[in-house]
Amino acid sequence: MEQGAMRAFRLISGEIWQLSLGDLPTPRPAADEVLIRLRAAGLNYLDLMVARGRLGDTTPPSFVPGTDGAGEIVEIGERVSGWAIGDRVISGSIVDWSAGLPTEANGRRIRGVTMPGSLADYAVVPASALVRIPDGMPYTQAVTLPIAATTAWNAIVKGRVGPASTVALLGTGGVSLFALQFAKAAGARVILSSSSDEKLERARQLGADVMINYRTQPAWDEVVLEATDGSGADLIVETVGGGTFARSINAAKIGGTVYVVGFIGGMEVTMPVLPVMVKTLNILGSQTGSTSDLTSAAKAVYQTRIKPVIDRVFPFEAAADAYAYLASGAHFGKVVVEFE
Incomplete structure (x- = not known):
């Protein structure tokens, strides 16, 4: 050199x-x-x-x-x-x-x-x-912490997640797993979907309460509704985009939040407008977060001893x-x- x-x-x-x-x-x-x-x-x-x-x-x-x-x-x-x-x-x-x-x-x-x-x-x-x-x-x-933890932290904060909340997560990437850990630290119930039973078992060990294999249960939104007695999840962390977006709308609770953080399934979505209106849903976009948000996320990870x-x-x-x-x-x- x-x-x-x-x-x-x-x-x-x-x-x-x-x-x-x-x-x-x-x-x-x-x-x-x-x-x-x-x-x-x-x-x-x-x-x-x-x-x-x-x-x-x-x-x-x-x-x-x-x-x-x-x-x-x-x-x-x-x-x-x-x-x-x-x-x-x-x-x-x-x-x-x-x-x-x-x-x-x-x-x-x-x-x-x-x-x-x-x-x-x-x-x-x-x-x-x-x-x-x-x-x-x-x-x-x-x-x-800068992208994955900060994005997940903002989802939990903006979704107003607490001990009475249900959070639905798609996949087992960095954002989803941080959201799982933050949600459990807040006392929430977590529903998580993956295409791998092995990954679902690892998520269970991290605290996930309900596991869905979307390959064997492609209508994962119906499973979320069933697991919540028909009411839906307070927060959906939408990491996929594409074809899953309409299911996220269906799986969300009245007054709930769909927090849009990713598009690994495609940048274009088709979704029904009427349920968004009838449920008065909050559809929020994510641009990761500010330096102040990163500071809060890092503090939360440290104080809750999240690894x-x-x-x-x-x-x-x-x-x-x-x-x-x-x-x-x-x-x-x-x-x-x-x-x-």
Whole structure:
């Protein structure tokens, strides 16, 4: 490696994407930024969308993929206060969105999508986007918080979930499993669907109350209604999109919330409008969350002693294998890349 250079992955996007490891100049922080020595990167479905060329712009020579990252501060810009070299940190994924609602202006820069991400030795991040890693939490766990935990936390908060609530979850990816753990910490009843009996059993061990195999029971919404004496779930965390959306509407309780966080089943949905009106449903979209939301999610994980569910940890050099494994859909929980 050349002096002043760092290891970094470059991405050639497309339906058959290519990740290649090479060198890039080590970035330097501006006055309001910090330089982070990355120790772990976390992969999300968003990373696959970038890899497939459906989001972001991967053509700039300085672009580095990888949305989530965790590491320690090694250099601080001259106007930064409240942070010190050696602090262990994660960053909000949308770095300029500090709190409140997203706007066009604060939503433009997304790590690993429209700006350099985490599959490199170093990354520059605005100090305002930083969140301290909870004491004792390994980097490989902390790196699961920026997107998956924050999204799940917002679903639970905006769905007003409490001990009398029923929550329905689709699949066993990172968001669904964090939502399961947050919901159980809030005392709620959880119904979870998957195509794998093995994954359903693992979800049961995490606290899921009702398990549905949607391959043997494709009308999973009817199972949700049956399990709730016909009333439906207070919160549906809709991670699939496509053909499941109408079932989510059917499975929701009067006055309930369908929290839309994903589209692995397709970006276009067809849904009946009348039940949305009759049930006075809340259909809420998710843009992950702000840095303030990440702070709350990290605090909730720490205080409730939730252990993030990590399926596999890949070494840095095997990042391409981590992408392929995530794309296979075989994972249960999060896929993480660990730097040596």
